[in-house]
Amino acid sequence: MKGLAGILIALMLPAAPATAQSAEEIRFAKAWLNSLQQRSFQANREYCGYMGRTTDGRFAATRARKGKEDSCFVRWNSKIDIFASYHTHGGFDPDHYNEIPSTDDLRGDHADGVNGYVATPGGRLWFIDGERLTARQICGLGCLQQDPDFIAGIDGNIPDVLRYSDIERIENR
Numbered sequence: 001m002k003g004l005a006g007i008l009i010a011l012m013l014p015a016a017p018a019t020a021q022s023a024e025e026i027r028f029a030k031a032w033l034n035s036l037q038q039r040s041f042q043a044n045r046e047y048c049g050y051m052g053r054t055t056d057g058r059f060a061a062t063r064a065r066k067g068k069e070d071s072c073f074v075r076w077n078s079k080i081d082i083f084a085s086y087h088t089h090g091g092f093d094p095d096h097y098n099e100i101p102s103t104d105d106l107r108g109d110h111a112d113g114v115n116g117y118v119a120t121p122g123g124r125l126w127f128i129d130g131e132r133l134t135a136r137q138i139c140g141l142g143c144l145q146q147d148p149d150f151i152a153g154i155d156g157n158i159p160d161v162l163r164y165s166d167i168e169r170i171e172n173r
Contacts, residue, residue, distance in 0.1 A: 021115075021127060025083075026138055028059040029127075033086060033119035036064050037145035040088035041121065048072035048087035051117065052080030061086065070096070071104070076112075085109055085116040085128075092121035092147040099155045101126050101135045103167050121147035124158075133164040 021029075029051060036047045046069070049062035065074045072087050085108065089098050101118045109116040109130035116128035118135075123146040125138040137160045141152060159166070 021138075025059065026127075028061075029084070029086065029117040030125055030138070030144065032061050033088060033117060033125060034144045036088050037119060037123075037147075039064075040119075041091045041145075041147040041149075044069060044091035046070065046072035046087050046090050048074050048085065050074065050076070050080070050082045050114070051084045051086055052082040054080055069093075082114055084114050085112065086118075087116075088119045089121055092150040094151060094154055097155055097170055098122070099124055099158055100162060100167060100170065101128055103164060103171060106130070106133045106135065106164050106167065119144050121150045122152065123150075135162045135167070136160060 032051065040047050043066065046067040047064040048067055049064050051059065051061045054060050060080045062074065062080070065072060067073065067087070069090055074085075076082070087105075092098055099120045099122050101116070105116060105118060106128055109128050110133055113130065115130045117138075118126040118128065120126070123142045123144040124140055125143050127136050127138050128134070129136070137158075
């Protein structure tokens with residue numbers, strides 16, 4: 001029940017932009033997820049893991065784990081000081097909202113007490129604020145590698161910032 005109460009409290013917070021991330025962290029997340037995009041498209045699977053810092057302060061990521069078409073689970077890793085989850089969204093699917101994080105993505109990061117990064121088939125990079133349950137586009141279409149099958153515009157206009165309730169509304173259409 002404690003987790004549900006936390007989600008409800010977070011949903012009542014104002015829709016402020018996600019906390020600012022350092023340029024170094026964003027460069028690291030962008031490069032790491034970009035390196036996974038082709039593999040994710042070809043397998044039509046999500047790849048996931050955690051990002052953090054080593055004991056000497058360098059950015060690091062856990063080895064990417066191959067998930068399913070629309071989910072990916074990875075075990076916590078204590079070898080790095082974890083600050084975020086990461087995952088790709090697999091190959092483009094015209095029947096899915098591929099271009100935004102899901103409510104499951106936001107809830108998972110919230111439950112783990114971390115933020116998150118999500119790469120989409122259209123090449124977007126999203127930052128998930130796990131505490132506030134919001135998602136913010138770090139960069140839009142084509143920022144990362146795109147799935148060759150991607151069709152721009154199929155999901156309509158995608159805002160730069162989404163609250164949990166916004167995503168829930170989209171998922172329930």
